Amino acid sequence: MNKPSTYIPKGIYPFKTKMIMTVALIVVVGFYLVSSIKTESFIIDIFVKIPNVFGLISDFFPPDWGYVTQIWPKLFETIHMAIIASTVAVIVSIPFSLLTANNVTTNNVLYQVMRLILNFIRTIPDIILAVVFVGLFGIGAFSGIMALIIFSIGILVKLMSEVIEAIDMNPSEAIRASGGNSLQTISFAIVPQVLPQFISFSLYVFELNIRASLVLGYVGAGGIGQLLNKEMNFLNYPAVSSIIIIVFAVVVIIDMISAKLREGLV
Amino acid sequence: MTDQHTLPQPPKSKWKLIKRISILIIILLIYIWTISSINIRWDKIFSSRTLENFDRIIPRFFQPAVAETESIIEKMIETIFIAYTGSLAAAIIAVPLAFLCASNMVKNKVLNNIGMWILGAVRAFPEIVLAIIFVAAVGPNPFAGVLAIAIGSTGMLGKLYSEVIESIDMHVIEALEASGANKLQILFYGIMPQILPEFLSYAIYRFEIDVRASSVLGIVGAGGIGTLITFAYMNRNWEEVGMILLVIIITVTIIDQISGFIRRKIV
Numbered sequence: 139m140n141k142p143s144t145y146i147p148k149g150i151y152p153f154k155t156k157m158i159m160t161v162a163l164i165v166v167v168g169f170y171l172v173s174s175i176k177t178e179s180f181i182i183d184i185f186v187k188i189p190n191v192f193g194l195i196s197d198f199f200p201p202d203w204g205y206v207t208q209i210w211p212k213l214f215e216t217i218h219m220a221i222i223a224s225t226v227a228v229i230v231s232i233p234f235s236l237l238t239a240n241n242v243t244t245n246n247v248l249y250q251v252m253r254l255i256l257n258f259i260r261t262i263p264d265i266i267l268a269v270v271f272v273g274l275f276g277i278g279a280f281s282g283i284m285a286l287i288i289f290s291i292g293i294l295v296k297l298m299s300e301v302i303e304a305i306d307m308n309p310s311e312a313i314r315a316s317g318g319n320s321l322q323t324i325s326f327a328i329v330p331q332v333l334p335q336f337i338s339f340s341l342y343v344f345e346l347n348i349r350a351s352l353v354l355g356y357v358g359a360g361g362i363g364q365l366l367n368k369e370m371n372f373l374n375y376p377a378v379s380s381i382i383i384i385v386f387a388v389v390v391i392i393d394m395i396s397a398k399l400r401e402g403l404v
Numbered sequence: 405m406t407d408q409h410t411l412p413q414p415p416k417s418k419w420k421l422i423k424r425i426s427i428l429i430i431i432l433l434i435y436i437w438t439i440s441s442i443n444i445r446w447d448k449i450f451s452s453r454t455l456e457n458f459d460r461i462i463p464r465f466f467q468p469a470v471a472e473t474e475s476i477i478e479k480m481i482e483t484i485f486i487a488y489t490g491s492l493a494a495a496i497i498a499v500p501l502a503f504l505c506a507s508n509m510v511k512n513k514v515l516n517n518i519g520m521w522i523l524g525a526v527r528a529f530p531e532i533v534l535a536i537i538f539v540a541a542v543g544p545n546p547f548a549g550v551l552a553i554a555i556g557s558t559g560m561l562g563k564l565y566s567e568v569i570e571s572i573d574m575h576v577i578e579a580l581e582a583s584g585a586n587k588l589q590i591l592f593y594g595i596m597p598q599i600l601p602e603f604l605s606y607a608i609y610r611f612e613i614d615v616r617a618s619s620v621l622g623i624v625g626a627g628g629i630g631t632l633i634t635f636a637y638m639n640r641n642w643e644e645v646g647m648i649l650l651v652i653i654i655t656v657t658i659i660d661q662i663s664g665f666i667r668r669k670i671v
Contacts, residue, residue, distance in 0.1 A: 166492070169488060170488070170489065170492055172485070173484075173485035173486075173488045173489045174485075174489055176481070176482060176485045177482060177485045177486055177489055177546035177547065177549075177550055177627065178545065178546065178547060187541070187542050187547075190541050190542055191537075191538070191541040191542070193541075194537070194540050194541040195537075195541075198537075214441065215442070215443070217438075218438045218441065218442040219442075221434065221435070221438045222438060222439075222442065225435075257657065258653055258657075261616070261652065261653045261656040261657055261660075262649060262652070262653065263616060263619050263620045263652060264620070265620040265623055265630070265633065266633060266645065266648070266649050266652070269633065269637045269645060270461070270465070270645065272637075273457065273461050273637075273640070273642065274454065274457050274458060274461060275449050275454055275457075276448060276449070276453075276454070276457075278443075278444065278445065278448075279442060279443060279444055280444045280445075280449050283444075349530040352530050352532055352533065353530075353532045353620055353623065356532075356623050356624065357623070357634075357637060363532075366533075366536065370536060370540075370624075375540070378536075382533055382537075385530075385533065386528055386529065389528045389529075389530070390528050393528065
């Protein structure tokens with residue numbers, strides 16, 4: 139603060155920050171221009187084409203409520219798929235999340251290999267998994283369940299291994315010092331610390347699976363997406379809108395229930 | 405804290421026990437309902453045909469169609485552009501909504517709740533459903549995908565942004581107010597420096613998610629690499645599915661690495 143009293147700063151940001159910001163802004167805007175030309179989607183289009191959207195929305199109304207009776211079986215199939223897939227994924231991901239936590243798996247090679255595999259699994263879109271499983275097992279809910287299981291394991295193991303890595307290691311050291319084996323260490327020192335978060339993540343994955351199973355139906359892997367695909371192809375918009383409204387309601391209700399349950403846990 | 409261990413355990417209330425048992429029963433009933441009503445034809449799944457499929461498909465899957473690389477990469481670039489335009493639009497649309505939701509910026513509770521409600525409603529729609537609606541509205545082109553990503557991302561970004569705004573240090577703003585700064589000056593010198601890094605970080609994170617999301621939007625006709633997935637799948641062209649998968653894995657991994665690096669630099 140021994141600057142001469144006549145010193146007036148030009149701004150509160152230093153020159154270097156301004157420079158970086160300017161370059162970043164140019165890059166962002168430049169990339170935007172390129173991509174809007176490439177995808178032929180300019181911001182102005184949003185305003186030009188909005189009347190179209192509203193025109194279409196009037197086609198969607200009123201929803202065909204008589205159609206609802208056909209929705210229930212497929213909707214329940216979606217929920218069943220999500221329940222089974224989440225359950226299996228939770229069980230399978232327990233050993234894997236222990237293997238990908240560097241404080242439990244001290245073998246560095248194994249740890250790195252596991253991480254690499256999981257990173258790859260997470261990048262595969264659920265729809266491609268569904269495509270492959272439909273090819274292998276045929277059309278139906280089973281292929282969808284398999285795709286959801288793989289998809290959920292990728293997410294669950296990552297979230298879980300991070301939680302396991304963040305736990306307090308003192309209890310496990312104490313158990314080991316008093317002669318406990320690995321299994322005892324895991325069940326008495328690690329499990330009690332991570333259980334609430336584990337259940338919370340499981341519910342979160344269940345929510346994701348409900349949403350994901352919408353897409354799966356498009357490639358024949360069961361669930362409500364099949365119905366959506368069919369009615370969309372027939373341009374049966376009132377039926378589509380009743381499906382969408384029911385899906386919306388189910389997603390909101392499941393989110394609410396699981397949010398309440400998670401609040402109680404953590 | 406050391407005294408804690410010597411204290412007697414509080415008596416377990418009956419109410420809690422009843423609650424736990426009823427939750428257990430509900431969960432059990434849900435599972436019984438699920439297992440009894442799910443329709444899986446096990447005989448069809450564990451048949452010789454499935455084994456044949458394994459023999460037929462798996463090897464082809466690992467011989468990716470290298471000849472198709474050019475068209476696949478072109479579509480992948482389109483996918484990235486869709487994700488980018490959509491994320492950028494969402495990052496901008498989410499700002500006013502986030503300020504509306506933040507209880508320390510807008511003191512009116514009713515307005516806060518309206519903002520929250522809008523964001524919550526948007527979040528509840530899966531992107532693919534939005535894409536279906538927009539494809540019907542503006543035709544099967546990348547623009548429908550951009551709209552779907554833009555609207556879909558606004559819900560999550562708005563919520564994260566509003567949490568950032570709510571956690572800022574209000575003393576800075578009070579100090580600026582006290583020294584006679586106007587609203588615009590408060591925004592630029594008091595609020596922006598505090599929220600900008602985190603806003604950017606979340607926007608980049610969302611771009612990562614959007615690249616994944618936009619790679620499937622083509623299934624419903626909203627442009628990008630999903631279009632190719634549909635064609636390859638319908639023609640049972642497993643070599644091409646393998647190649648698409650490879651391109652997606654490589655691209656997503658690279659983008660994750662870059663965006664992770666930038667985010668670490670920012671925050």
